[in-house]
Amino acid sequence: LKSCTTDCHPPAQSSFLPTRLLDLGADGTASPRLIIAADLLSHAEVPRYAALSYSWGNEAAAATQTKTEKSNFHERLQGIPPHDMSAVLRDSIQVCRSMSVRYLWIDALCIIQDRADPSDWERESARVGQVYQNAYFTICAVSTSSCHESFLARSQHTFEFDFQSFIYPPARGKYTLHYTGEYDGTPNHDPISNDLRYSPWNDRGWVFQEQELSARKLLFGHHMVHFQCSMSEESENGEVFSAPVAIDWFDLDQQQVYDYFRETTQVYAARLLSYESDRLPALAGLAQRVFESTGSRYLAGLWQDDLHLGLLWHSPRTTEILSERLSSLRASTGSGAPSWSWVSQRGRIEYSSPLFRYFSTQRRVRKEYTAIDAETTLKGACLNQFGDVTSGIIRVRGKVADVPTDCMLDMNDDGQNKLWRGSKHGTIKLSNFYTDWIPAHDPLGGLRMMLLSSGCGRRKDKEAEGDENGEAESEESGSEDGGDEDGVSQDEDVSPSLAQPSETETESTAGRVCSFCNDPEHSRDAGGLILHPAEKPGEYYRVGVFDSRADEAGGTRLFDGVEEEWICII
Structure with missing residues (x-):
């Protein structure tokens, strides 16, 4: 991520901030709270924020996730207690704090979710593209199909067995096999493709433009964590690939x-x-x-x-x-x-x-x-x-x-x-x-x-x-x-x-x-x-x-x- 921002994809010099953000606190000990982001523009420089891309899940999961409504808006400004956090929110906070990023944007919390009075949603949904486009990085919960699932709690699909060489008996040790997904006959699948292939997150409509517009993405898959920008892709196991050439809209007729x-x-x-x-x-x-x-x-x-x-x-x-x-x-x-x-x-x-x-x-x-x-x-x-x-x-x-x-x-x-x-x-x-x-x-x-x-x-x-x-x-x-x-x-x-x-x-x-x-x-x-x-x-x-x-x-x-x-x- 640091290499990307210094070498290949410097952050855009933009004064854009979402209308609202989650403030995770300066020292990482305070409860996150909702803030009006315009108050941050008085700072010497526009602060960095991360955005979350995830699947809400089915109707029942979506109805019970942590969100902001008119009825609890003022409570969200005071803080969000741990017992009221969904699994995907807790994981996102942990990622941001580990990356020393204080501010986080999540649609369910930063947009007022009242279908009966959709005025805030209509106004803010028009800005979602800019939110992801200007985020320092986007956290992509690839391995989850619901807001109540943790994308950090990965199951390690590994099998370990003893090995001793028949040719040179002193050579002995252990082999570890790591499951990388079902083989579909396509050769040379890179690790990111393996994690995306059967991901419910990758089938969601809202996720489409979040993928397209995000400058830098951290993808938390079933098997590995991956980094992706417009120039390169790197996986947890050290494999590096050149990313598909990004579209520069203003270079096209x-x-x-x-x-x-x-x-x-x-x-x-x-x-x-x-x-x-x-x-x-x-x-x-x-x-x-x-x-x-x-x-x-x-x-x-x-x-x-x-x-x-x-x-x-x-x-x-x-x-x-x-x-x-x-x-x-x-x-x-x-x-x-x-x-x-x-x-x-x-x-x-x-x-x-x-x-x-x-x-x-x-x-x-x-x-x-x-x-x-x-x-x-x-x-x-x-x-x-x-x-x-x-x-x-x-x-x-x-x-x-x-x-x-x-x-x-x-x-x-x-x-x-x-x-x-x-x-x-x-x-x-x-x-x-x-x-x-x-x-x-x-x-x-x-x-x-x-x-x-x-x-x-x-x-x-x-x-x-x-x-x-x-x-x-x-x-x-x-x-x-x-x-x-x-x-x-x-x-x-x-x-x-x-x-x-x-x-x-x-x-x-x-x-x-x-x-x-x-x-x-x-x-x-x-x-x-x-x-x-x-x-x-x-x-x-x-x-x-x-x-x-x-x-x-x-x-x-x-x-x-x-x-x-x-x-x-x-």
Whole structure:
């Protein structure tokens, strides 16, 4: 820790202090007490403090842990007696005193925990990211699953046996075997990975940004204590590793920041939370970093300037049929996240469109709508602009086509839904569908597809045939015999467009990056939303996303001749 602060990661020169801290006393003998941290700013220098990252546990454990409420706030200012301390609090105090750190931040004690009057919680939860970012170090209770478990009381999983050499009998002694966790077939696991692999702490939603934002971490695992910063990792047994390169948000361009945030939300969405309403507040610290870097408007887990890509998430583990999904969306209208936000879905999400297979700048991705506006309503008197929302709406002008009733939806072996259209030569694939429901026997009537974005349709195997500016000609099929990747003919007399026949085809004038993209004869890979009408005319629920490849029977040609229109997505 000392080496980190002097050599590789000096503490930031910041005057930030949390609103409240626990004062552990100058000599380590007094009972800890809650203090107003602003009183410390009169000191010659801003004092160091540690922060605790831990799992509260199940509902029963959380209800009985040591915490600050309005009813005992003044008592906490006087002191916290030992008999009122949870195990994780006692251990954290011991760690701080052993490191000569006088002040400690714990959410349960430094934020007033009154769900009936959440004003303090809403205000302070917006500052949690800064709390961990500016802490001298963060104590990570990796080995515990509850606030009532001690992370210092480790069980030593060791086995000792006698040894004597058959080759050189005087060589004798004892061998000690140390259990380092279950082997999962992955070679060369470092000690930190062994301790994190099955840790309940590592699955928690709030812990995610605490891990990401903390400058220095002390991780107390089942088997070892570890130190981790942005430059290195060191374990109790002396093993040292180079840490993964930390993201410096201000060294990235705006699109890279958005790309990274989307990757982050895929990991975060799978984390567990005691309260679903915490899904946005528990990510607020990272959202604040993106806002500082881009200045873009935050919209329930998405960004105004990245909506053409950020909206293209999908939930791969849905268990609802369409009618159930629509009922859930109706029930949450006015009281939860809008259908277009990934926060409206519990559990894991993915951005798996081909538009994301390369960095978006390399795919020459561009927006395909001509106007968009969005707004969200924060919950109650929420003081956190990155906090929970009760509703949201997107108004967008672009191309929206009805899903043809002569098409069928079929699920292949990998669980991906494909939209097919029949012709006299067989069937042709128009698009991949990623639905928020299980499309067992639901009819496609009433569904609409909205084009949001497109990417260069030139395939890698064709790039080698053209120059660096993309002069290669596009082929309309993915194989020599004219078939697509599914082995069906594309030599059909059925127009692949979802529009009604039109004499005039529109030409996109945006994103003239390469001659391939610039040629109106070449279709582009397309991505967008699957929509279902809501109760109010002109309003829609988002019920999935689609992508359509230009070198198959789809791409942006599906929307040739489609007139732009204004729609609202709620």
